[in-house]
Amino acid sequence: MKITPTTHTVGQFFHNPTEQFFIPAYQRRYAWRDSQLDALFNDINHLKDGDTHLLGTLVLLADIHTPDINRLEVVDGQQRITTLCLLLKILRDNFVEKKEYTDKVMEINKYLSCEMGDKKERKLVLGDLDAEDYEKIMDNKIGVELENERLKGALDFFNERVKALGKDMPNFYRKLTNQAELIRLDIGQAKDAYKLFETINNRGLRLSAADIVKNFLLGHASLLGDDTLKEVKGEWRQLVLELDKLGYSDMDRFFRQYLMGKIRLKVPKSRLVEEFKNYYYLNVQEAQQLSDYQARIGLIGKKGGRRRQETSEAEEYDENDTEDIAKFNLETYQQKKLGIKSFATELKKHGKIYHLLIKAGHENPKVARRLVALRKIEALPAYTFLVNLMWRGVDEKELIKVLDLIECFLLRRQVCEYRTSELDDIFPRLCALSQKDTKDIVNRVKEELMEDYPRDDEFLEKFPYSNYRGAEERAKYLLSRIELHLQGDSEEVDIRGGREVQLEHIIPQTISGKKAREEEGGDWLKYLGGERIGKDKVRELHRKYLNRIGNLTILAEKPNIQASNNPFRAKVNEYKKSVFQLNKDLVDNYRKFKFHEVDKRSDWLAKYAVKIWRF
Numbered sequence: 001m002k003i004t005p006t007t008h009t010v011g012q013f014f015h016n017p018t019e020q021f022f023i024p025a026y027q028r029r030y031a032w033r034d035s036q037l038d039a040l041f042n043d044i045n046h047l048k049d050g051d052t053h054l055l056g057t058l059v060l061l062a063d064i065h066t067p068d069i070n071r072l073e074v075v076d077g078q079q080r081i082t083t084l085c086l087l088l089k090i091l092r093d094n095f096v097e098k099k100e101y102t103d104k105v106m107e108i109n110k111y112l113s114c115e116m117g118d119k120k121e122r123k124l125v126l127g128d129l130d131a132e133d134y135e136k137i138m139d140n141k142i143g144v145e146l147e148n149e150r151l152k153g154a155l156d157f158f159n160e161r162v163k164a165l166g167k168d169m170p171n172f173y174r175k176l177t178n179q180a181e182l183i184r185l186d187i188g189q190a191k192d193a194y195k196l197f198e199t200i201n202n203r204g205l206r207l208s209a210a211d212i213v214k215n216f217l218l219g220h221a222s223l224l225g226d227d228t229l230k231e232v233k234g235e236w237r238q239l240v241l242e243l244d245k246l247g248y249s250d251m252d253r254f255f256r257q258y259l260m261g262k263i264r265l266k267v268p269k270s271r272l273v274e275e276f277k278n279y280y281y282l283n284v285q286e287a288q289q290l291s292d293y294q295a296r297i298g299l300i301g302k303k304g305g306r307r308r309q310e311t312s313e314a315e316e317y318d319e320n321d322t323e324d325i326a327k328f329n330l331e332t333y334q335q336k337k338l339g340i341k342s343f344a345t346e347l348k349k350h351g352k353i354y355h356l357l358i359k360a361g362h363e364n365p366k367v368a369r370r371l372v373a374l375r376k377i378e379a380l381p382a383y384t385f386l387v388n389l390m391w392r393g394v395d396e397k398e399l400i401k402v403l404d405l406i407e408c409f410l411l412r413r414q415v416c417e418y419r420t421s422e423l424d425d426i427f428p429r430l431c432a433l434s435q436k437d438t439k440d441i442v443n444r445v446k447e448e449l450m451e452d453y454p455r456d457d458e459f460l461e462k463f464p465y466s467n468y469r470g471a472e473e474r475a476k477y478l479l480s481r482i483e484l485h486l487q488g489d490s491e492e493v494d495i496r497g498g499r500e501v502q503l504e505h506i507i508p509q510t511i512s513g514k515k516a517r518e519e520e521g522g523d524w525l526k527y528l529g530g531e532r533i534g535k536d537k538v539r540e541l542h543r544k545y546l547n548r549i550g551n552l553t554i555l556a557e558k559p560n561i562q563a564s565n566n567p568f569r570a571k572v573n574e575y576k577k578s579v580f581q582l583n584k585d586l587v588d589n590y591r592k593f594k595f596h597e598v599d600k601r602s603d604w605l606a607k608y609a610v611k612i613w614r615f
Contacts, residue, residue, distance in 0.1 A: 011177035014111035210251035235344035260428040261388035370403040376477040381423035464602030486581035550602030
């Protein structure tokens with residue numbers, strides 16, 4: 001491996017007019033937050049004369065040198081390079097405003113561009129995901145909404161800090177360009193660049209697991225030739241595009257659920273990279289060509305006891321998290337071998353299904369409606385199984401029935417307060433049901449879930465006391481389904497006539513103070529028994545009952561606002577305007593509404609819930 005390490009000041013790094021830095025599309029989007037921006041800015045600003053500050057190491061993959069503009073691919077360091085370009089742009093713009101720093105404006109313009117003869121281009125070119133936003137920024141079109149809010153956030157952060165420098169701005173610029181340094185590692189071959197990247201980041205302290213997986217996959221592809229690397233890069237790019245539509249900067253969640261679906265065991269976050277590599281070595285044909293193949297296979301074949309010790313203090317869950325690792329056996333991991341190109345294609349397809357599930361974008365409206373429901377009840381652990389099932393192919397009618405089973409299963413467990421960590425045991429286990437075929441999948445899923453399914457009596461007992469603080473979307477969905485049931489349970493009502501609703505607290509969130517007494521009789525503290533049992537006791541009961549299901553209903557947005565904090569009799573006037581059966585019941589059957597009525601209504605709703613969410 002030929003490595004040419006060079007220490008450059010920031011000014012020297014950007015000085016060469018024939019070099020262009022390219023961030024490929026397979027890299028993650030710009031993601032620095034205020035904490036990283038603040039650290040960089042302060043490190044530079046606090047430098048004393050004669051001191052230097054190392055900003056970090058950059059790994060650049062260099063093409064063959066040509067007499068034209070030479071493009072270098074940024075393998076590691078894309079966040080730093082992008083941040084420095086944004087900071088230089090803000091400094092230039094502020095120098096322009098001062099009208100007395102023409103020399104510095106010209107110098108920064110050279111830093112931010114490259115040229116050869118009549119050809120002039122940007123010094124930095126971003127991949128597909130951020131390219132358009134970066135161009136808007138550099139063309140001073142930042143008034144236009146940017147897709148990546150982190151880029152806009154960095155601009156705003158630096159602009160505020162640079163303006164605050166006042167007369168010290170030229171001194172800060174001098175420190176940035178002459179005292180801040182970068183170690184530049186120029187690599188001639190892709191395979192060496194990816195290997196170096198992994199060596200630099202071998203502890204995974206700074207990078208996400210997805211970054212390390214990406215480097216591992218592309219590094220292996222680079223050993224197999226340019227054509228293979230190009231294809232695998234293309235598939236990875238498509239995967240990133242699919243997952244980025246979700247708005248996540250972190251792909252780890254997808255990879256963890258993908259892997260659990262494959263090996264049908266829980267994978268703790270801290271073991272994700274190692275377990276992915278284990279799966280890869282056993283299931284990718286070309287993995288046999290890797291130098292550490294035999295050593296890795298030997299380790300994979302060992303019992304799980306040693307691996308239990310490695311992870312016992314690092315897991316996000318409790319001591320049971322390591323049980324699945326201990327259950328490891330070779331047959332679980334080793335499946336049908338694929339070529340590396342097919343493996344990358346399979347990853348991309350799983351990512352597309354994952355995106356479809358999260359966004360509930362299925363073309364079948366009945367499937368889409370159920371996916372929306374899963375999103376509202378926070379059913380993320382179920383996607384481990386659903387991605388696997390949909391990738392293998394399942395009839396849509398069967399899929400709808402499976403989605404209904406999962407919704408029922410999860411809602412009952414949530415109400416009954418079962419441990420959520422157990423779901424990462426349950427749903428990977430379900431993936432074994434579709435491993436060979438999806439025949440009779442509904443009955444098999446139902447049978448498998450019954451073991452961990454809360455009984456009717458338990459659900460009825462717990463339902464009235466379930467608290468929906470912080471789970472407003474789930475409460476709205478639950479009440480909407482009960483409302484649909486009261487209207488006759490016609491799917492067409494839900495699909496064609498769905499509307500945005502607001503969650504309404506019947507006993508309001510505020511029961512004391514001026515706001516609660518604006519209307520005659522609006523003193524809820526007194527109404528709820530403050531003079532009889534004491535105000536402190538009422539406040540205690542209010543906290544207990546406020547977010548129970550019996551104290552919640554759904555309204556259109558406008559009535560909800562008007563009804564807020566009014567006395568109950570005034571709220572009834574708003575409920576009369578509602579077309580919902582839930583509110584008609586409030587009007588017809590309640591002359592008052594206190595804590596006892598919350599209990600009564602909770603029990604009433606529970607009787608419908610147990611009928612709706614039942615296997």
